[in-house]
Amino acid sequence: MEPLIELSSVVLPLIRDNVDTDAIIPAAYMRSLATDPATGLFGRWRYRADGSDDPDFVLNDPRYRGTRILLSGANFGCGSSRENAVWALERYGIRCVIALGFSDIFHENCFKNGVLPIVAAPRDHERLVQLCTQAQPAVARIDVKGSTIATAGGDTLHFDLDQRKRALLMNGTDEIDVTLASGARIREFRKRHRRDKPWLYANGDRQ
Amino acid sequence: MLQGLHSADVTRRDAPPRSLLAKIWDDHMIDDLGGGVDLLQVDRHVLQEVSSAAAFQALRQSGRSVAAPGQTYATQDHILSTLPNRTETSFAGGVEFIRFLRRNCNDYGITLFDVDDPRQGIVHVVAAELGIALPGCTFVCGDSHTATLGAFGALSWGIGTSEVGHVLATQTLTQEKPRPLRIHIDGTLARNVTPKDIILRVIREHGITAGVGHAIEYAGSTVTAMTMEGRMTICNMSIEMGARFGFIAPDDTTFDYLHGRPFAPQDRAWDAALASWRALKSDPGAAFVRSLSLDVGTLKPQVSWGTTPADVVDIDASVPDLESVAGGRREAMQKALAYMGLAPGQRLEGLPVDVVFIGSCTNARLSDLRAAAALIGGRKVAPRVRALVVPGSTSVRRAAEREGIDRIFTNAGFEWRAAGCSMCLAINDDAVPPGARAVSTSNRNFEGRQGPGARTHLASPLTAVASALAGSIADPSRLA
Numbered sequence: 001m002e003p004l005i006e007l008s009s010v011v012l013p014l015i016r017d018n019v020d021t022d023a024i025i026p027a028a029y030m031r032s033l034a035t036d037p038a039t040g041l042f043g044r045w046r047y048r049a050d051g052s053d054d055p056d057f058v059l060n061d062p063r064y065r066g067t068r069i070l071l072s073g074a075n076f077g078c079g080s081s082r083e084n085a086v087w088a089l090e091r092y093g094i095r096c097v098i099a100l101g102f103s104d105i106f107h108e109n110c111f112k113n114g115v116l117p118i119v120a121a122p123r124d125h126e127r128l129v130q131l132c133t134q135a136q137p138a139v140a141r142i143d144v145k146g147s148t149i150a151t152a153g154g155d156t157l158h159f160d161l162d163q164r165k166r167a168l169l170m171n172g173t174d175e176i177d178v179t180l181a182s183g184a185r186i187r188e189f190r191k192r193h194r195r196d197k198p199w200l201y202a203n204g205d206r207q
Numbered sequence: 208m209l210q211g212l213h214s215a216d217v218t219r220r221d222a223p224p225r226s227l228l229a230k231i232w233d234d235h236m237i238d239d240l241g242g243g244v245d246l247l248q249v250d251r252h253v254l255q256e257v258s259s260a261a262a263f264q265a266l267r268q269s270g271r272s273v274a275a276p277g278q279t280y281a282t283q284d285h286i287l288s289t290l291p292n293r294t295e296t297s298f299a300g301g302v303e304f305i306r307f308l309r310r311n312c313n314d315y316g317i318t319l320f321d322v323d324d325p326r327q328g329i330v331h332v333v334a335a336e337l338g339i340a341l342p343g344c345t346f347v348c349g350d351s352h353t354a355t356l357g358a359f360g361a362l363s364w365g366i367g368t369s370e371v372g373h374v375l376a377t378q379t380l381t382q383e384k385p386r387p388l389r390i391h392i393d394g395t396l397a398r399n400v401t402p403k404d405i406i407l408r409v410i411r412e413h414g415i416t417a418g419v420g421h422a423i424e425y426a427g428s429t430v431t432a433m434t435m436e437g438r439m440t441i442c443n444m445s446i447e448m449g450a451r452f453g454f455i456a457p458d459d460t461t462f463d464y465l466h467g468r469p470f471a472p473q474d475r476a477w478d479a480a481l482a483s484w485r486a487l488k489s490d491p492g493a494a495f496v497r498s499l500s501l502d503v504g505t506l507k508p509q510v511s512w513g514t515t516p517a518d519v520v521d522i523d524a525s526v527p528d529l530e531s532v533a534g535g536r537r538e539a540m541q542k543a544l545a546y547m548g549l550a551p552g553q554r555l556e557g558l559p560v561d562v563v564f565i566g567s568c569t570n571a572r573l574s575d576l577r578a579a580a581a582l583i584g585g586r587k588v589a590p591r592v593r594a595l596v597v598p599g600s601t602s603v604r605r606a607a608e609r610e611g612i613d614r615i616f617t618n619a620g621f622e623w624r625a626a627g628c629s630m631c632l633a634i635n636d637d638a639v640p641p642g643a644r645a646v647s648t649s650n651r652n653f654e655g656r657q658g659p660g661a662r663t664h665l666a667s668p669l670t671a672v673a674s675a676l677a678g679s680i681a682d683p684s685r686l687a
């Protein structure tokens with residue numbers, strides 16, 4: 001996982017609530033492991049029926065080309081647990097999503113892929129929406145270490161980020177390695193748990 | 208840290224009362240990682256062909272192995288064709304996933320319910336009927352509706368693919384502790400009103416984010432009186448309120464259901480398990496961050512009109528007026544109505560439908576199909592309507608066939624399909640055509656969920672059957 005320390009780009013405004021993971025990547029783009037998930041990002045909104053780009057969808061607006069920061073509404077990433085939704089964003093180049101809130105599973109999936117989900121306080125969110133929906137696109141700089149969003153307009157907004165999650169992002173840590181390093185502790189736990197509740201281990205007709 | 212914990216079934220006199228959530232959590236907690244995140248032991252992990260694929264790819268690349276294949280199971284359900292005589296190639300687009308899961312299960316020694324295995328079916332349906340999900344266990348699967356198995360008093364939740372990889376490699380998961388929320392459901396259901404209507408009503412009332420960060424414990428006299436299959440329908444849709452976890456304390460209904468199931472403990476192991484399971488309930492006085500309640504005595508069949516599972520009304524009601532929703536919500540509502548081809552204030556009953564789908568892990572167990580078939584009474588599916596029944600598992604399908612339920616459906620003009628997720632997520636070729644209107648017993652009515660442009664109305668199996676026969680959205684109690 002590529003470490004995420006800071007990020008600066010034009011902010012893509014997709015200001016709506018409840019953008020679900022079926023919308024972020026429709027199932028039709030998940031039928032092969034070889035498909036680049038980025039091509040499916042917002043697949044139903046981004047393309048016209050003939051497969052060409054829909055110029056009315058904000059992602060296709062040339063002013064937002066190269067965006068790395070997405071701004072949306074409440075409850076972003078609700079619905080299906082498909083991690084393809086985060087892969088689609090990340091492969092497209094988006095490493096940060098700012099929203100009023102996230103679904104639990106999407107939020108978790110972000111950290112596994114080096115994407116920072118920022119829960120913006122309502123007042124900050126309002127301010128960002130106002131800034132980022134002007135005729136002139138707004139640029140923002142995200143500082144993961146300092147937990148700040150700095151806008152070109154001179155605002156500096158703070159967001160909460162738990163220490164452990166911050167470290168995961170900044171170091172690009174593979175969590176599986178971390179867990180495997182506690183192997184002795186896990187084995188000890190399982191030994192005791194197995195003694196207490198053997199039926200969870202030796203089930204019915206297993207080999 | 209470890210030594211300080213007491214096990215779930217030992218209640219110390221001086222210990223503060225604990226919720227069922229806390230009991231199961233504490234019993235699986237290996238380590239406190241800080242920031243409210245714990246490392247948990249996973250007792251049961253069930254894989255499906257689509258969300259496991261990239262996890263196995265990464266596992267192979269890293270040269271790691273599967274930590275506990277004996278606690279891991281797999282089934283083919285999401286992308287597999289549901290044609291009655293399907294093979295793995297019937298939906299060509301799914302073959303890659305199906306074969307890869309098979310190879311992975313072979314290589315790592317994981318029990319697989321393969322395409323032609325009599326135990327195959329939708330992951331949450333088979334995990335129940337085979338006795339894989341057990342009270343007090345931690346259970347995960349790469350599918351957001353995994354809380355279905357919370358009906359057994361398990362801590363059961365849906366995970367992403369990276370988490371699937373973490374569980375494969377370590378049989379543990381790092382997980383943020385959810386806050387306990389309790390929903391009391393009381394009252395006796397009227398005829399033709401089902402657990403599906405209850406959960407739709409709950410979501411309608413509390414909205415799609417009420418459960419974010421929470422684990423929901425469902426309780427109350429209605430839940431106590433409910434069968435395991437009804438309880439699964441309730442827990443299944445917890446995620447539609449935003450809750451990853453939803454569960455019900457186990458009781459004799461649970462134990463009777465589990466007894467003798469193939470993967471449930473047998474003989475002496477059963478007796479030991481049962482003794483431990485009986486302690487799995489929230490202590491009196493246990494703290495919940497919120498307690499909600501619902502009286503279902505006057506509940507009517509529920510049907511959705513919009514594009515979130517909270518956009519729901521009584522079947523005899525109309526789409527809300529724009530004035531009745533808050534300013535900020537109005538634009539979203541207009542969008543939803545435009546997508547659904549509906550107007551504010553429009554009545555739903557009588558609205559012509561094109562497709563009726565009876566299936567999914569919400570409502571495709573034997574009791575759902577029995578009740579749906581019993582309502583048909585020799586009538587026929589309306590002309591123009593494509594109606595399909597997709598049993599939740601191959602064993603549900605076979606059991607229904609033994610009872611002649613398949614013929615009741617096919618004589619009426621329903622398609623009788625093979626088991627799988629099918630039109631619930633439309634990742635294979637089972638899709639609602641663009642612009643078509645569907646009554647569906649599944650769990651999501653998002654834009655495009657059942658196919659590009661599909662217009663989904665969520666409802667119970669009874670409302671679905673009534674609508675198929677009438678050719679329009681219909682109240683099962685008013686079947687002509």
Ligand code: SF4
Nearest residue numbers: 352567568628631632
């Ligand atoms: S039926 Fe639908 S919700 Fe259930 S497991 Fe399959 S895709 Fe998920």
